[in-house]
Amino acid sequence: MTTPLLTVENLAVSIKTRDGGTVLPVREATFSIAPGETMALVGESGCGKSMTCLAISGLLPKRGRVSSGSAVLDGTDLAGLDQKAMREMRRRKIAFVFQDATNGLNPVKTVGWQIAEAVMLREGASRKAARERTLDLLARVGMPDPKARAKEFPHQLSGGMNQRAMIALAVAGSPRLLIADEATTALDVTIQAQILALIDDLRREFGMAVIFVTHDLGLVAEMADKVAVMYAGRVVESASVADLFARPDHPYTSGLLGSLPRVDERRSALQVIPGQVPPINAMPAGCSFAPRCPRASEVCRSERPLLEPHPIEPSHARVLACHKPVERAVA
Amino acid sequence: MTLSLLAQTPSRAPEPEPAHEAFLKLDKVERAFVYRRGTLTRPAKSFNAVDGVSLSLRKGETMAVVGESGCGKSTLGRLAAGLMRPTGGYVDLDGISFGELSADGWRDSRTQVQVIFQDAAGSLDPRLPVETQVREPLDLHNAGTREERRRRTEEMLMAVKLGRHLWKAVPGELSGGQQQRVVIARALILEPGLLICDEPVSALDVSIQAQIISLLADMRDRLDLTMIFISHDLAVVRQIADRVAVMYLGQIVEEGPVERLFSAPMHPYTKALLAAVPVPDPAVKRSKQLLMGDPPSPHAPPAGCRFHTRCPIATERCGTDMPEMRSFGSVHVACHHAEERS
Numbered sequence: 051m052t053t054p055l056l057t058v059e060n061l062a063v064s065i066k067t068r069d070g071g072t073v074l075p076v077r078e079a080t081f082s083i084a085p086g087e088t089m090a091l092v093g094e095s096g097c098g099k100s101m102t103c104l105a106i107s108g109l110l111p112k113r114g115r116v117s118s119g120s121a122v123l124d125g126t127d128l129a130g131l132d133q134k135a136m137r138e139m140r141r142r143k144i145a146f147v148f149q150d151a152t153n154g155l156n157p158v159k160t161v162g163w164q165i166a167e168a169v170m171l172r173e174g175a176s177r178k179a180a181r182e183r184t185l186d187l188l189a190r191v192g193m194p195d196p197k198a199r200a201k202e203f204p205h206q207l208s209g210g211m212n213q214r215a216m217i218a219l220a221v222a223g224s225p226r227l228l229i230a231d232e233a234t235t236a237l238d239v240t241i242q243a244q245i246l247a248l249i250d251d252l253r254r255e256f257g258m259a260v261i262f263v264t265h266d267l268g269l270v271a272e273m274a275d276k277v278a279v280m281y282a283g284r285v286v287e288s289a290s291v292a293d294l295f296a297r298p299d300h301p302y303t304s305g306l307l308g309s310l311p312r313v314d315e316r317r318s319a320l321q322v323i324p325g326q327v328p329p330i331n332a333m334p335a336g337c338s339f340a341p342r343c344p345r346a347s348e349v350c351r352s353e354r355p356l357l358e359p360h361p362i363e364p365s366h367a368r369v370l371a372c373h374k375p376v377e378r379a380v381a
Numbered sequence: 382m383t384l385s386l387l388a389q390t391p392s393r394a395p396e397p398e399p400a401h402e403a404f405l406k407l408d409k410v411e412r413a414f415v416y417r418r419g420t421l422t423r424p425a426k427s428f429n430a431v432d433g434v435s436l437s438l439r440k441g442e443t444m445a446v447v448g449e450s451g452c453g454k455s456t457l458g459r460l461a462a463g464l465m466r467p468t469g470g471y472v473d474l475d476g477i478s479f480g481e482l483s484a485d486g487w488r489d490s491r492t493q494v495q496v497i498f499q500d501a502a503g504s505l506d507p508r509l510p511v512e513t514q515v516r517e518p519l520d521l522h523n524a525g526t527r528e529e530r531r532r533r534t535e536e537m538l539m540a541v542k543l544g545r546h547l548w549k550a551v552p553g554e555l556s557g558g559q560q561q562r563v564v565i566a567r568a569l570i571l572e573p574g575l576l577i578c579d580e581p582v583s584a585l586d587v588s589i590q591a592q593i594i595s596l597l598a599d600m601r602d603r604l605d606l607t608m609i610f611i612s613h614d615l616a617v618v619r620q621i622a623d624r625v626a627v628m629y630l631g632q633i634v635e636e637g638p639v640e641r642l643f644s645a646p647m648h649p650y651t652k653a654l655l656a657a658v659p660v661p662d663p664a665v666k667r668s669k670q671l672l673m674g675d676p677p678s679p680h681a682p683p684a685g686c687r688f689h690t691r692c693p694i695a696t697e698r699c700g701t702d703m704p705e706m707r708s709f710g711s712v713h714v715a716c717h718h719a720e721e722r723s
Contacts, residue, residue: 094586194674208675238449238613240672243657247671265586268616268659291663309591311616313658314665316640320595320620323588326556 054082055226055259056106061119061129062283063098063105073330075101077283079119080357080369083259083276085226088250090262090270090291093280096327099263102280103229105129107144108136124226141172145220149232151212155204161215162188162200165222172223187218191248210241217248224256231263246273267310271295276367279303282327282338285357289368299360299368299375302339337373345374403437404475404607405461405575410434411469412456416680428680430456432631433470435706438624440574443601443608445622445639447615447654451679453631455579458611462496462577463487474575492522495568499580501560505552511563512538512548518571533570540603541566541596558589562596569600576601579611594620615658619643627651630679630687637712647714650688686717694718 063076076098083089091099104110106121106128116129123143131139140146148154156164162184169180169187188196191214204212213233220228230249234242250273253260262273270277271291278288279300287300298304308321325342328334334341340350350373357371362378412431419425430453438444446454459465460472463479472479477490498504506514516534524530538548541562552560561581568576581597582590598621601608612618618625619639626636627650635648646652653672672691677683683690689699696717704715 094588210675238676239615239657240449240653241675243671244673246659266659267587267661271661271663271665272659295661295663306587307661309588310661311591311594311614311620312660312662313616313619313643313655314660314662316619316643320591322591322595324592326558326589 052084055085055087056121056123057082058102058106058121059119061102061105061121062117063101063110063114064117065111065114067113071331074117075114075283075330076105078285078357079278079280079283080285081278081288083227083261085259086253086257087276088253088260088262088274090264090274090277091280092264092267092270092277094265094327096330097280098283099280100231103146103231103261103263107140107146107229108133109146142223143226145223145225145228147213147216147220147228147230147233149235151216151236152204152209154216155212155219157204160201160203161207161212165200165215165219168219168222183222184218187222188215190252191215191218191221192244193218210237210245213237213241213245214248217245217252221252221256221258225258227261228253228258229261229263232265233262234269235264235266242269249273267307268313279306282333283330284338284371286339286372287370288357289370293368297376297378299370299378300339300372301343301345301374301376304376305342305344337371343374345376347374349373402439403473404440404442405436405438405609406473407434407436407457407461407470408473409470410457410460410467410472412453412460412465413468426680428682429468429631430679431460431467432682434628434631434633435470436626436633436636438607438609440607441601441605443606443610443621443623445610445612445618445625446628447612447618447625448628449613449654449676451630451676452628453679454611454613454628457628458496458577458579458609461575461609462494463490464496491518492571493573494575494577495571495573496577496579497561497564497568497581499583501557501564501584502552504564505560507552510549510551511543511555515563515566515570518567522571524571537566537570540600556589557585558592561585561593565593565596565600569604569606572604573606575607575609577609577611580613581610582617583612583614590617597621615643615655627654630676630682632687632715633706633713634688634716635712635714641712647709647712647719648688648716649692649694649718653691653693686715 059080061076061079062074064072064074066072079102093099105116121128165184165187166180169175169183175183184200185196188200193199193211193214234245274291276290277294278285281302287303298307305321305323309323311320323342328338336351336353337355340346355371355373357369359365359369410431411429411433413427413429415425415427417426434457446457448454460467466480482490512534515537516530519530543559543562547555582593585593610622622639625639625642626633629650635651646655653670656670674691677690685701686699686704689695698717704717706713706715
């Protein structure tokens with residue numbers, strides 16, 4: 051096994067609310083990712099997947115902070131860095147692609163100007179060299195007619211083209227880690243397929259690690275090597291993509307997969323997970339999933355399960371936090 | 382009139398015979414929008430968001446309309462609901478032609494047609510308790526006595542499985558899934574014949590999405606609803622539709638029974654669309670044929686076949702002749718090269 055590029059351990063994020071209280075959108079995020087690897091962080095809205103990534107890149111909102119745990123990138127604990135050092139980290143190693151590229155870009159600067167700025171900052175290039183590198187990057191991300199597009203403003207481009215520009219901006223300076231937070235969610239499927247293929251090409255070319263933050267399990271299955279499932283601020287299961295989809299151990303993962311409509315077959319009935327995620331300020335004492343879980347027992351309601359290797363078939367590549375994992379069919 | 386909502390769901394009829402009369406019929410429907418107003422010296426510019434669409438649905442049938450953003454699927458839904466008048470062609474619902482209705486007649490037609498949108502919170506009154514909102518259509522149309530209206534509202538709220546403790550709540554106190562249940566209850570309380578769903582589950586998380594899809598399918602079967610289900614999500618469509626119409630730049634390029642269309646798509650656009658959807662199974666590895674580029678602007682659609690600029694099998698003829706809709710058994714396709722692929 052190669053040394054991981056990023057190791058996140060028991061990361062928790064707290065946010066001050068306006069009425070003086072605090073909430074914990076992330077309670078226990080634990081995962082690691084090796085150089086060149088693709089990981090997916092999946093879960094439903096409000097599960098803390100985006101907050102986890104914002105914490106890693108030091109982009110938490112003003113009221114938020116990492117309250118415990120660590121995120122070690124290349125030997126540096128990101129949680130302990132001040133603003134300036136974090137900025138340097140983002141300049142050299144971490145890049146972010148957001149869902150809404152049209153709003154993520156500056157509306158009053160041309161696309162070319164924005165990419166050139168990133169190139170100058172990250173690669174220390176001269177203005178002239180940056181201009182050339184910009185066209186090169188735009189061509190690399192498959193932008194049609196890069197020379198003309200570079201002179202245009204974000205509102206003149208389509209959503210897909212803006213996302214390409216955003217990716218060009220992100221990969222300037224060859225980051226070690228690219229975080230794509232719902233980067234293709236707002237795009238049409240045919241455009242999504244283009245952008246995913248592009249990110250995968252760039253990953254191979256630059257040897258970047260990629261974290262896909264997504265709620266789309268289809269995307270996970272096609273793109274990722276491994277996957278961490280989050281529920282109510284915690285990673286509840288983490289495994290290789292092949293293992294997780296073939297044999298989900300956590301009842302939540304299993305329910306999620308069962309409730310998924312598929313384009314390649316019509317299911318006789320979609321499995322339904324009853325109820326909904328508990329509110330962030332009223333988490334149950336034991337396992338957060340217990341109130342919705344078909345397998346929950348007494349111990350689940352009183353004692354919080356830890357993220358550990360499977361009790362029956364322990365393997366360090368596969369961990370879950372559950373007292374009553376889904377029984378595996380005997381092979 | 383009693384709602385037998387709480388009764389057992391009848392099993393669905395397998396396949397209605399094709400000769401059956403249409404419940405909803407759209408004939409060469411067009412809808413133009415002006416995108417640059419004219420001046421004294423400059424004529425106005427307009428384009429057809431929906432351009433010559435013909436569809437017909439039998440009673441109880443669910444037709445999905447799929448396509449990418451800007452293809453005109455939502456406009457088509459509004460036309461079918463009578464919320465918008467076509468600038469060409471006609472829409473006919475069970476003998477009612479929306480274009481010829483008086484103001485009163487149009488109002489009465491609302492008991493026959495209801496619409497559900499993606500944004501449930503935006504469709505509800507933020508200050509009114511949900512029970513009152515669900516009852517409101519009955520009040521507006523003077524259906525039955527006060528007591529009957531109250532009872533039907535209760536039955537409907539139970540049918541959509543909204544917990545009794547939430548009936549007096551205002552929408553802001555409900556989750557997205559619960560809000561969509563209220564919207565569904567309000568749309569169905571008048572027992573309409575036609576329900577138009579415009580991206581009803583797109584804003585919901587998967588686990589909640591599955592709940593709402595099951596609810597919609599269940600209500601459709603109980604009330605014998607005819608449904609137009611507009612969605613960009615092909616996986617959801619496969620789960621709920623009887624037939625599917627694929628739209629591209631304002632036109633239908635392929636239409637047919639759901640299983641046939643998904644297992645053996647004939648139009649190259651349908652193929653590309655299906656191939657682009659990720660499948661949640663790492664064991665399935667498919668050869669992907671990526672479409673190049675963005676869809677052209679609907680303001681200036683390409684000549685000939687509108688898909689030819691992105692089509693992998695386009696020939697010279699596709700750039701000049703607009704393909705006619707042709708039938709291959711139960712499937713209708715507008716492509717010059719359809720038979721080579723059947």
